[in-house]
Amino acid sequence: MADHEHDHSHDEPHAHDHHHGHADEPRWKHDGVRVVTGDKLDSNTAQTPGMFRQAAINHARVGAQKIWAGTVSIQPNAKTGVHHHGELESVIYVVRGKARMRWGERLEFVAEAGPGDFIYVPPYVPHQEINADPDNPLECVLVRSDNEAVVVNITDVDPVEAPESVYWVDPIHKHPPG
Structure with a gap:
């Protein structure tokens, strides 16, 4: 609520300040809803060659305890190495572009997602984002279930299918020259 819309009748000290609302007002003003604008995302997060991650919501920025949210941009024809995120759950919302996900012991499963689609990655599932x-x-x-x-x-x-003609991007497989 904007300050000019605030009911200032409760701002003056009262003898009956035992009401919960009065004690909570300063806390809610500073520890309530937070807006992190798109131009204030934090790129001081784990980076992978060919990808650009920015944190929006995390513990350091807003005090989040059980969730992480941010953005990721993946260069054309790039993909991650095979990995999983332990017990974390991940949700990926595709804003623009064409995502291909491979998963399984040998990356034997594949699905594609486009703008407006959501992708859910369960805990411990080996996967690759392309x-x-x-x-x-x-x-x-990107939203994850922990900070x-x-x-x-x-x-x-050992992938069940030969990798596509796209390069790997992770700390082990660098972008090819040229």
């Missing part, structure tokens, strides 16, 4: 568009970045909103950035890289996967 920008399936050779020409445009993939822009997503801890749990990423367990899996380097010994």
Whole structure:
């Protein structure tokens, strides 16, 4: 509520300040709803070559205890290494672009998602995120069920299908020259 809409009749001290609302007003003003505008996202988060992550909601920024939210942009034709996020659950909302997800012990399952689609990644599921568009970045909103950035890289996967002609992007597989 904007200050000019606030009912100031409760701002003056009263002898009967035992009402819960009076004691809570300063706390709610500073510890209530928070808006983090799109131009104030924090890129001081784990980064992967070919991807750009920015935090919007986390413990450091707003005091969030059980959730993390931010954005990720994946370059055309880029993909992550195979990994999982431990016990964390993840939700990916595709804003623009074409996402391809592979998952399973040998990445034997595949699904694609486009703008307006949601992707749910359960705990401990080995998966790989791919920008399936050779020409445009993939822009997503990412929400995780905890503030801890749990990423367990899996380097010994033998994919059931030969990888697409897109390059790997992770700390082990760098962007090819050129």
